[in-house]
Amino acid sequence: MSRRPELLIPIVFEAGNTSLRKVANWRSNRPVIERRLCTNCLICWIYCPEPAIYMDNAGNVQIDYDHCKGCGICAEECPRKAIKMVMENV
Amino acid sequence: MQVSKLLDLYGREGLSPGHSACQGCGATIAVRQVLLAAEPPYIVVSPTGCLEVISTPYPYTAWRVPWVHVAFENAAAVASGIEAALRVLERKGLGRRHKIIVIGGDGGTFDIGLQAISGAFERGHDLLYVCYDNEAYMNTGIQRSAATPIGSVTTTTPAGKRERKKDIVSILVSHGSPYVATASPHLWKDLANKVRKAQSIEGPTFLHIVAPCPRGWYYDSSLTIKIAKLAVETRVFPIYEVENGKYRINYLISRPRPVEEYLRLQSRFAYLLRPENAALLEEFKRWVEERWNQLLKLAAAFPP
Ligand SMILES: Cc1ncc(C[n+]2csc(CCOP(=O)(O)OP(=O)(O)O)c2C)c(N)n1
Ligand code: SF4
Ligand code: SF4
Ligand code: SF4
Ligand SMILES: [Mg+2]
DSSP: OOOGGGGGGGOOOOOOOOGGGGGGGGGGGEEEETTOOOOOHHHHHHHHOOOEEETTTTSOOETTTTTTTOOOOOHOOOOHHHHHEEEEOO | OOOGGGGGTTTTSSSSSOHHHHHHHHEEEHHHHHHHHHHSSSEEEOSSSSHHHHHTTTTOOSSSSEEOOOTTTTTHHHHHHHHHHHHHHTTTOOOOEEEEEEEEEHHHIIIITTTHHHHHHHHSSSSSEEEEOOBBBBBTOOBBBBOOTTTBBBBTTTTTOOOOOOOHHHHHHHHTSSSEEEEHHHHHHHHHHHHHHHHHSSSOOEEEOOOOOOOHHHGGGGHHHHHHHHHHHHHHSOOOOOOOEEEEEEHHHSSOOOOHHHHOOOOOGGTTSSGGGHHHHHHHHHHHHHHHHHHHHHTTOOOO
16 A cells, blocks of 8 residues: 655644634534624624634624634624624534 | 734734634633734744644644744743844844744743743843743643632642642742733733733743633633633732833722622632632632732832
8 A cells, every 4th residue: 555655744834724624513602793783893803712703805804604613702792792692503 | 013903913813713722712812812912023932731732733733923832841941042042043144033932821831831931031031931821730631730829629629729829920020020011811902012012122021811711710611801801800810010120000900899700700619609618718818909919019119
């Protein structure tokens, strides 16, 4: 059996490559932003441990559902109460 | 440059998502904020602990910045070596100096790493040492450390710890460090500006950050920032800085919230709050009060 040599080298080739890992299956509740209430203040972003919150090209704050673990901090800390935690369908 | 708004920090991420920290990990929030604020070029050195384990699930790394992981006890020694080597390379025109930022847990800082830290601070290396304090050895399953507060249950203090938390800030001030400060992730602007300030000062500087841990403090993951805020507003974790030996309280809490508000949210203090442990609770409160009064005196000795 031939082995691919690069698989035998204990080296990480890309910086910050954990972003390739999806951790969405850690989540039992998903944060949902109510667009009408959100002022794009980024408070949720600075307190997210992942971070799984970003600003899209239009300047709107969005959740990155591949990397959100559903901790609920963003919903707790949003000064506008614009984030609701909704149970995932399992 | 001073940080005044979140857009000053946005887009400067040093850690990638997809790491394996527990949901709501306060240490990760603290470290993210440190890296968002830090001015490149810098090299991070970490001893073993949660941060190391959660950021490097092989074959992945969450680090977008140069990072060296070393043993549990010697992060400050390795940081000293890197700093000294870069200094020589720069003198020879072969490279340039980077700020060295050590980021370690309370176990790696208050306990096993202390002699390496003492050596680095005594020799005066140009580095910033950041301790994210989750008040126990979390990575190995919640054992007590010198940073665990009175009454807190850990797996090695099943009825609550009896001893006071070690005063790490005083230890580093007494080493003659030009800048030692405390910070909390709920006060992101204060934290970010302290990182900038510490980085701009030549010599060994220290930042002590409170890092609530839902796993080891036993509370709901959504409450991490609330708990950090309560730690500050009950005076359990005062926010202050010591610049060239001069103390300044950055958040003067004139009317503290009752300590119980902080304790009640965390099951690690469930024993402490039982009626039969009233004496231990009193000792916790005495510790908070004595430290605050001492800080007031030190700050008053150095009027602005
Ligand atoms: C010399 C040595 N003793 C013990 C260990 C096992 N060990 C690894 S991490 C750790 C605790 C780390 O605690 P802390 O520094 O507070 O970081 P945390 O995990 O809480 O983030 C221990 C005991 C080790 N790696 N090396
Ligand atoms: S904290 Fe609330 S208002 Fe601010 S960006 Fe996040 S969701 Fe929008
Ligand atoms: S629930 Fe937690 S992980 Fe998900 S976006 Fe909010 S703060 Fe981030
Ligand atoms: S045990 Fe605590 S410090 Fe460690 S990853 Fe989990 S929440 Fe963070
Ligand atoms: Mg710890």
